[in-house]
Amino acid sequence: MTTKPKGPDESTQNEAGGESGERTFETDVSETGDDGTTVRQAEVKESDLSEVKKDKS
Secondary structure (H helix, E strand, C coil): CCEEECCCCCCCCCCCCCCCCCCEEEEEEEEEECCEEEEEEEEEECCCCCECCCCCC
């Protein structure tokens, strides 16, 4: 699995207005379902690895 730390020019806070200063990073997430396994990139919180939801506007 590959992770990509956020660079200094990229936001490290949850843009949805969550906890101030929450550090995040991008990682690969694999999901297995009836149609097989898929891998996607997701931004997760450093503290608990929960996925950060982004606005799709």
